[in-house]
Amino acid sequence: MAESDVLTQPLAEISPMSPEVLACPHQFNQRLRKEAPLYHCPHTGIYFVSDYDTITKIAKDHVTFSNRFALATVGDKEVDPRIKEIQAQGYPPVDTMLTQDPPVHRRYRGMVNQAFTARRVATLEPEIEKVCHKLIDEFIDRGEAEFVVEFCEPVPMIVIAEQLGVPLADYELFKSWSDAFVAQLSRMATPDEEVAAAKLIVAYQHYFAERIEERRKDPHDDIISDIVHAKFEDERPLDIPEMLSIIQQLLVAGNETTTNAIAECVLMWIKYQDQFAKLKANRDLVPNLVEEILRLSTPTANMWRVVTIDTEIQGTPIPAGSTVQIRFSSANRDEQKFPNPHRFDVERDNAKSNIAFGYGVHMCIGASLARKEMDVAFRVLLERFDEFELACDESELSYAPNVLLRGLSRLPVRFKPA
Numbered sequence: 001m002a003e004s005d006v007l008t009q010p011l012a013e014i015s016p017m018s019p020e021v022l023a024c025p026h027q028f029n030q031r032l033r034k035e036a037p038l039y040h041c042p043h044t045g046i047y048f049v050s051d052y053d054t055i056t057k058i059a060k061d062h063v064t065f066s067n068r069f070a071l072a073t074v075g076d077k078e079v080d081p082r083i084k085e086i087q088a089q090g091y092p093p094v095d096t097m098l099t100q101d102p103p104v105h106r107r108y109r110g111m112v113n114q115a116f117t118a119r120r121v122a123t124l125e126p127e128i129e130k131v132c133h134k135l136i137d138e139f140i141d142r143g144e145a146e147f148v149v150e151f152c153e154p155v156p157m158i159v160i161a162e163q164l165g166v167p168l169a170d171y172e173l174f175k176s177w178s179d180a181f182v183a184q185l186s187r188m189a190t191p192d193e194e195v196a197a198a199k200l201i202v203a204y205q206h207y208f209a210e211r212i213e214e215r216r217k218d219p220h221d222d223i224i225s226d227i228v229h230a231k232f233e234d235e236r237p238l239d240i241p242e243m244l245s246i247i248q249q250l251l252v253a254g255n256e257t258t259t260n261a262i263a264e265c266v267l268m269w270i271k272y273q274d275q276f277a278k279l280k281a282n283r284d285l286v287p288n289l290v291e292e293i294l295r296l297s298t299p300t301a302n303m304w305r306v307v308t309i310d311t312e313i314q315g316t317p318i319p320a321g322s323t324v325q326i327r328f329s330s331a332n333r334d335e336q337k338f339p340n341p342h343r344f345d346v347e348r349d350n351a352k353s354n355i356a357f358g359y360g361v362h363m364c365i366g367a368s369l370a371r372k373e374m375d376v377a378f379r380v381l382l383e384r385f386d387e388f389e390l391a392c393d394e395s396e397l398s399y400a401p402n403v404l405l406r407g408l409s410r411l412p413v414r415f416k417p418a
């Protein structure tokens with residue numbers, strides 16, 4: 001679908017799940033905000049919500065709008081018998097944090113919070129800085145790099161692997177498992193890709209079940225040990241399927257999203273050199289850079305909610321059982337909240353009001369870690385580079401099609417070291 005079609009076609013003729021709209025949802029979102037901030041999509045039956053105020057209201061009301069959407073995303077579709085056979089060799093899936101509601105959600109959140117203490121995040125700064133410099137040292141003399149692969153992916157992956165307490169030598173395995181979870185989430189995988197992803201997920205389960213047993217006997221200062229030994233009120237400790245579900249969320253949410261935010265920062269540098277000249281002159285602007293990049297990139301572009309009781313949104317009745325998609329990427333460009341919303345402005349005074357980490361009880365548990373990674377990575381980039389330019393035509397840049405997550409698949413650049 002051409003960009004101009006998204007501007008001119010009637011809304012009902014645009015497929016929101018088309019790879020083009022998923023890759024660049026901004027014009028479609030803008031039309032939704034203007035013409036139908038609550039939109040009942042005739043292609044999917046899903047209710048899309050696109051304005052900031054309604055999205056925050058929905059995210060706060062976890063009683064009416066449930067996160068138990070795992071079933072909704074799979075739907076009633078018959079599971080491929082090949083996948084059933086593979087899954088039988090693994091651990092059963094359980095709904096933990098992201099796909100669970102209060103009060104059960106509170107127990108998981110309480111336990112995992114013990115692993116994401118402010119102390120742990122604060123001590124990470126020198127480590128993240130070391131990782132960033134080491135990665136840059138590998139390619140700086142070349143004058144060019146595939147930035148997604150050589151920098152944006154490894155930074156969060158190395159940090160989370162170290163925090164989980166698993167060997168970096170297994171980096172390729174973590175990446176393949178994280179990609180398998182993302183493929184499952186994308187809803188765009190072919191049946192064969194789904195089978196391949198199921199095999200990788202079972203391999204992930206066995207690998208981490210072993211690490212869990214090791215930490216049970218011999219705790220270290222790492223997240224797996226904290227999760228294995230976490231206590232919350234009088235609740236029983238977490239069992240292995242619960243821990244696997246939580247570690248899976250940390251692995252995926254901790255990687256893909258932060259990678260996408262860092263890549264978007266380099267793209268913004270290429271597009272808005274004047275803004276980065278300001279940053280070069282004044283590093284105090286970096287915390288606001290982090291917020292403005294979160295706002296514009298919104299790596300978790302969309303999220304599901306399932307309606308538990310007959311309700312209404314903006315006066316429109318929504319029956320129980322409906323699937324609602326809250327479009328964080330649209331809220332973060334809502335002109336009522338962010339004037340001139342598509343413009344990258346490192347001095348935007350309300351950039352921090354972005355809801356890239358969500359809102360309400362499910363608000364991202366890794367937000368302070370992600371902010372720290374972005375802050376350190378951006379400072380190191382400003383220190384090591386003077387200029388970036390694209391090493392391909394802008395039309396060759398592509399965003400991986402995914403209904404929930406959004407980010408550049410590649411970013412070939414040439415650069416001038418500082």
Ligand code: HEM
Pocket residue numbers: 059067097098099109160249250251253254255257258261298299300303304328355356357358359361362363364365366367369370
């Ligand atoms: C720029 C990076 C990140 C972005 C944009 C992001 C975004 C989000 C959003 C929007 C939610 C809320 C989902 C909802 O409302 O249903 C969320 C939840 C979550 N995030 Fe993140 N995230 C990021 C980084 C991380 C990191 C680094 C971790 C952990 C290592 C993490 C772990 C989680 C988990 C476990 C949840 C579920 C929390 C719950 O349901 O209570 N995220 N994230």
